[in-house]
Amino acid sequence: MFKKKWLRLLAFLGGGLAAIAAGVLGAYFLWEKPPETTAGNPVLTELTQTAPPAASAAPAAPTPDRGTPFRTERQDGVYTILLAGSDDGTGNTDTIMVAKLDTVRHTANFVSIPRDTLINVDSPIRKLNGVYWTAVYSGLSGSEALRRHVKKLTGFDVDCYAIIELDAFERAVDALGGVWYDVPQRMYYEDGPVIDLEPGWQLLDGEQAMWLCRYRSGYVNGDLDRIEVQHDFLKSAADQFLQLGTIPNIPQVAAILAESMDTNLTASNMAWLARQLLRCRSEDVNFYTAPNTPAYVHDLSYTFLDLYNWIQMINDCLNPTDQPVGEGQLDLVYLRGGEVCCTTSLQGVAYFTLGRRESAPVYEEPEYEEEPAEEEPETPPPPESWITEYGEAASTPTPAPMDDWLIIQ
Secondary structure, three states: OHHHHHHHHHHHHHHHHHHHHHHHHHHHHHHOOOOOOOOOOOOOHHHOOOOOOOOOOOOOOOOOOOOOOOOOOEOOOEEEEEEEEOOOOOOOOOEEEEEEEEOOOOEEEEEEOOOOEEOOOOOOOOEHHHHHHHHHHOOOOHHHHHHHHHHHHHOOOOOEEEEEOHHHHHHHHHHOOOEEEEEOOOEEEOOOOOEEEOOEEEEEOHHHHHHHHHOOOOOOOOHHHHHHHHHHHHHHHHHHHHHHOOOOOHHHHHHHHHHHEEEOOOHHHHHHHHHHHOOOOHHHEEEEEOOEEEEEEOOEEEEEEOHHHHHHHHHHHHOOEOOOOOHHHOOOEEEEOOEEEEOOOOOOHHHHHOOOOOOOOOOOOOOOOOOOHHHOOOOOOOHHHHEOOOOOEOOOOOOOOHHHOOOOO
């Protein structure tokens, strides 16, 4: 009898705890909320789906044929997101990504646009990474300015945007418990905020993850190599959390990001998007870099997007509508046969025609008059007389010991 009472009590407590857990879980799902999507161009289906005229109605006057309406239906369950972050401490958004999350097919694509991408403006600052803070310093909305320029490059307006601060990124990674990652090489930099990472598999905390994503000085291709490391880090983080089936402390991470970002997402929006991402398989989360060609204009490094390869990537990976994006929807500066071209009217044409980078001067071996052998010195002349105007050693007798050489690197 006593045993039965205890069993009934345990069953009652277990049922109560289950009800509480279900209530908490239900409240969480009610708190989550999907973000709004952009209206985009109106869907003109009403022009082609008119009701038949009533029997008593008078014959309608003929109307001119206006052609087939331009259809821009949204793909079901698709959200596009602009993600940007400051990497250099100056406010420039050196990390810029456009993402497409498909909550029906459970796929996610992230495409990085290089920070040096040249935009079609007649301004001293023509790089995409300078748009945000140029607007802010002018008293305008940085996020709207960046969003507008990204639309010119992609042909569509993103649904959501989030410009994240470095401090928020660090705190979010710490709230996640860190991320395991195989650091590919020694990373050390001290001419600014210090970066100090040893190579190898390790658990990165927020500060170390920020170092990894900012580092670029030791890469052959600079920012383009950094983008690849950022992609690899994010892919590694996604793999870990997808295997767990959960993202630790989702509400806390969402709150950190919501309060520290310039964004149109709420914490509940972020939690909803995070849970949708968890429904993707690891192989269905992909990272890409916009196809590009680095070049110099006025001795400044720029990146020109490769027009037709880029259009294909937009439609394959990012476009949220059923209507393919074409070059007529872009305002994009690109190279064709070495010349600067634009899908619209090129702004500040003189900047490109007058600022074309000259070819490097051709080295010509200087000529020397031969002197009689008896007049040659027994020892080499001072090192400075060996150096030509091109910084190379002229032809000389056998030099002194190695430590006496003047070596020009």
